[in-house]
Amino acid sequence: MAAALALLASPFAQPAAAQERQDTPSLEDLIPDAAVDNPEEWASQGVPASDEADVDAQVPLEADAPLAEMPMITVPWPEDIDLPQIAPLEPAEQEIEFVQFEDQIPRTVAGSEERLSDELVLVFPNDTALFPQRDEFLERFESLSTVEEYDDDGNIARLAVQAREDEALLGELLRVYGYFDAQLQRSVGNVQTSVEADVDPPAVRFDIIPGNRYTVGAIDLGNLRAAGDQYDALRRAYDIQVGDPISLDTIEAEQFDLDRALGESGFPFATIDAPSLLVDHDRDEGDISMPVEPGGRYRLGEVISSDPDFLSSSHLTQIARWDQGDIYRRSDEMDLRRAMLATGLLGSVELTPVVVQEPTATEPGVVDIQADMTQAPLRTIAGSIGFGTEEGIRLEGSWEHRNLFPPEGMLRVRGIAGTQEQLAGVTFRKNNFRGRDRILTVDAFASTIDYDAYDARTASLIGTYERVSTLLFQKAFSWSVGVELVATQESERAADGRDLARETYFIAALPLYAQLDNSDDLLDPTEGWRLSGRVSPEISDNEGVQSFYVRSQVDASYYQSVGENTVLAGRVRVASIPGAPLAAIAPSRRLYAGGGGSVRGYGYRQIGPLNNTGDPLGGRSLVEVSAEARIGTGFMDGAISVVPFIDAGSVGLDPTPDFNTIKYGAGVGVRYDTGFGPLRLDVAFPLNPGPNDSWIAVYVALGQAF
Incomplete structure (x- = not known):
C-alpha cells in the first residue's frame, strides 16, 4: 500500500x-x-x-x-483513531514568589531588616549573638552582590536571575564564617514600606537563619615538629586552636603567617601546601589539614655575584643588611634585592639560597645567596625646563654613566642655561660607599648668577659623605658631612642701580646636616612630622680681611589628615648667621627669602632689607611660616587636589630674627598625582608687596612645597 x-x-x-x-x-x-x-x-x-x-x-x-x-484503499481519518491519553505532568515547584513583602510573606524567623538599597533587603535574627559578624558580613556581601552591581531599572525578570546568584553568594559567605548549616529563603516581589505608601519597584529579600557556627576540631600541620626548638614559636605564629570558631579567612591568613614565620626563623627551604577543611556535620566541627615541611635551619653566608666584574661579591655582601653568621631571614633577602635594583644598574635580580653546609642536630647549616642579575642601560641623557615669573626660564641638561668606575662609581656632566643662572659642572658619585646607603660625592662646577641683589662669578669644589632619604628608601634619620671650597667674585647693586666694584672672596666651610623624619611619604606626606638642622662653620678671606661666622638653620614641618581627602600642613624655618658683620659676608652666603619653596607670591630671594633702589641686600637672620590645606577632589579619579595656602617671612640685618618687616603671600595651587609624586602648580599674590614686587607669581615643580 x-x-x-x-x-x-x-x-x-x-x-x-x-x-x-x-x-x-x-x-x-x-x-x-x-x-x-x-x-x-x-x-x-x-x-x-x-x-x-x-x-x-x-x-x-x-x-x-x-x-x-x-x-x-481506505485509511481512517485521524479523528477516528483512539490515541492513548498522556498522563498530565506534575507542575514544577515554584522558585520565585512575586508577592508583597510586608503583607503577604510569612516571616520564617522573627528578625530585623537591613535594607541595602531599594532592590535588596536582608533579614537577620533579632538576637545579634546568633550572628555577631553581621556588620562585616553586610559590607562584604554588598560589595559583591550582583543586585547591587547593576542599575535599578525595575525589571523583575533581571532581578529574579540576580537573586539566584546572590543566594549562592550568601551561602558561600556564610560558609566562610563557619555557618555550614545555614538556611536561606529567597523572595522576589514588590516592597511596601507602609500601609499608606504606594508600591515601590520590585526588590529581593533574603531571610537568613545562620544556625550553629562550626568550630575547629583536629589540626594537622604535617611535619612542623621537625623544626625542633623553633616549633613552639612557629606554632604560636599559626594562631588557630582547637575549639576556635571556623573562619576560612583566618585559615588562609594563618597559612601566610606561618610561612612568614618560617622564612624569618631560618628556614629558607620550607614548603607549605594549601590547607584543607574536612567538615563533620555530626560534630559541628571542621578538621584542618595543612602539610608543612620546614626543611633545615640555616645561617647566612656571603652573597655570590654572577657578574663580579660589574658588581663584586664583596660589594654585594657589604650592602646586605645582615652579618655573616646571622640566622637566615627572608626579609633580609628581599631587602637586598630591592637595594640592588635601587642602584639603577640592574634590569633584573634573582636571589637563590645555596647550601654551603648542611645543618646538624644541634647547629644550623649555612647558605650563601646566589645573585643572578642582568645589566640595565648605564648611560642617561636627561633634560628639564622650568619657568617662574620672577626667576625666568631655566634649562638644565646632563649626561651620566652610572658605573664608569665599578662598583657604582658614577660620572655626570651637567649644565644650566637660564635667565638668571648659567652653570657647567662635573660630578663624581660613589653609591653604597663603605656602607649601605652611604654616598660619597665630589662636585666641581663654575657658575654665573645675576640676581637683583647681586651678581656672582663662582668656582666651587664640594665633597660630601651622606646618608639621606631616597625615593625608594625613606629614612627616619638622615645625615651629611662635607667640605666646601669656594672662590667667588661678587658685586652688589649701588643705590642708582649700578654694579659696584667686584670683590673676591675665598671661602672654606664644613657643612653639617641632620634630619629626623616621622612622615609617611617623602614627596606627598599626609601624617607625621620632620625636623632638620644645618650648621656650617665658615671662614672667609676678602681682600686680605679674614672673617669667621656660622651659618645655621632649623626646619620643622607637621602634617595631619582631616577626614578622608584633606591634609593640613604647616612649616617653620629659622636661620641665623652670627660671628661677622653683614659686609664681611659674601652676598651669596647671606640669608634671603621668597620663591616657590619659601614665601610664595614674591620673587626668588626678593624678601629682605632693601637698598635705595629697592633691591634686597640679604641678611643674617630669617624666619618663615607656611600653612596650607591639601584638599582632594573627585576629578580625574581623585588625581587632582586643590591647595589654598598662606606664607609669611622676614629677613633681618642682625643675627636675631626681625619681625618688623614681615612679608605675606597667599594663593591657591593645584596638585596632580602622577603616582610618582604630585606635580605642583601654585599661583600666589603678595599681600603687602614692595615697589619692585609683581602682583602675581606662578610656580611649577615636582613634589609638595614642603
Whole structure:
C-alpha cells in the first residue's frame, strides 16, 4: 500500500510504451482467488516459477491510468483513531514568589531588616549573638552582590536571575564564617514600606537563619615538629586552636603567617601546601589539614655575584643588611634585592639560597645567596625646563654613566642655561660607599648668577659623605658631612642701580646636616612630622680681611589628615648667621627669602632689607611660616587636589630674627598625582608687596612645597 501511494504521488512517473501496456497482467492475474480465501496458506507456497523475461516485462502503471482500475484503499481519518491519553505532568515547584513583602510573606524567623538599597533587603535574627559578624558580613556581601552591581531599572525578570546568584553568594559567605548549616529563603516581589505608601519597584529579600557556627576540631600541620626548638614559636605564629570558631579567612591568613614565620626563623627551604577543611556535620566541627615541611635551619653566608666584574661579591655582601653568621631571614633577602635594583644598574635580580653546609642536630647549616642579575642601560641623557615669573626660564641638561668606575662609581656632566643662572659642572658619585646607603660625592662646577641683589662669578669644589632619604628608601634619620671650597667674585647693586666694584672672596666651610623624619611619604606626606638642622662653620678671606661666622638653620614641618581627602600642613624655618658683620659676608652666603619653596607670591630671594633702589641686600637672620590645606577632589579619579595656602617671612640685618618687616603671600595651587609624586602648580599674590614686587607669581615643580 505504501509503495502504491508513493507512486501515485510521484511527479516523475512516465507513461509506458503501447506494446508494454498490451502485455501488462491484470490484478486478478497477480492475486488469485486462493490468495484472497486463505492468504497465509497461499503465501507459504512461495513465488511461482517464472522466467526473468516475464519479471523484466513488468512495468509500473501509467500515471494517468483511471483510478477506477486501482483497488480501493481506505485509511481512517485521524479523528477516528483512539490515541492513548498522556498522563498530565506534575507542575514544577515554584522558585520565585512575586508577592508583597510586608503583607503577604510569612516571616520564617522573627528578625530585623537591613535594607541595602531599594532592590535588596536582608533579614537577620533579632538576637545579634546568633550572628555577631553581621556588620562585616553586610559590607562584604554588598560589595559583591550582583543586585547591587547593576542599575535599578525595575525589571523583575533581571532581578529574579540576580537573586539566584546572590543566594549562592550568601551561602558561600556564610560558609566562610563557619555557618555550614545555614538556611536561606529567597523572595522576589514588590516592597511596601507602609500601609499608606504606594508600591515601590520590585526588590529581593533574603531571610537568613545562620544556625550553629562550626568550630575547629583536629589540626594537622604535617611535619612542623621537625623544626625542633623553633616549633613552639612557629606554632604560636599559626594562631588557630582547637575549639576556635571556623573562619576560612583566618585559615588562609594563618597559612601566610606561618610561612612568614618560617622564612624569618631560618628556614629558607620550607614548603607549605594549601590547607584543607574536612567538615563533620555530626560534630559541628571542621578538621584542618595543612602539610608543612620546614626543611633545615640555616645561617647566612656571603652573597655570590654572577657578574663580579660589574658588581663584586664583596660589594654585594657589604650592602646586605645582615652579618655573616646571622640566622637566615627572608626579609633580609628581599631587602637586598630591592637595594640592588635601587642602584639603577640592574634590569633584573634573582636571589637563590645555596647550601654551603648542611645543618646538624644541634647547629644550623649555612647558605650563601646566589645573585643572578642582568645589566640595565648605564648611560642617561636627561633634560628639564622650568619657568617662574620672577626667576625666568631655566634649562638644565646632563649626561651620566652610572658605573664608569665599578662598583657604582658614577660620572655626570651637567649644565644650566637660564635667565638668571648659567652653570657647567662635573660630578663624581660613589653609591653604597663603605656602607649601605652611604654616598660619597665630589662636585666641581663654575657658575654665573645675576640676581637683583647681586651678581656672582663662582668656582666651587664640594665633597660630601651622606646618608639621606631616597625615593625608594625613606629614612627616619638622615645625615651629611662635607667640605666646601669656594672662590667667588661678587658685586652688589649701588643705590642708582649700578654694579659696584667686584670683590673676591675665598671661602672654606664644613657643612653639617641632620634630619629626623616621622612622615609617611617623602614627596606627598599626609601624617607625621620632620625636623632638620644645618650648621656650617665658615671662614672667609676678602681682600686680605679674614672673617669667621656660622651659618645655621632649623626646619620643622607637621602634617595631619582631616577626614578622608584633606591634609593640613604647616612649616617653620629659622636661620641665623652670627660671628661677622653683614659686609664681611659674601652676598651669596647671606640669608634671603621668597620663591616657590619659601614665601610664595614674591620673587626668588626678593624678601629682605632693601637698598635705595629697592633691591634686597640679604641678611643674617630669617624666619618663615607656611600653612596650607591639601584638599582632594573627585576629578580625574581623585588625581587632582586643590591647595589654598598662606606664607609669611622676614629677613633681618642682625643675627636675631626681625619681625618688623614681615612679608605675606597667599594663593591657591593645584596638585596632580602622577603616582610618582604630585606635580605642583601654585599661583600666589603678595599681600603687602614692595615697589619692585609683581602682583602675581606662578610656580611649577615636582613634589609638595614642603
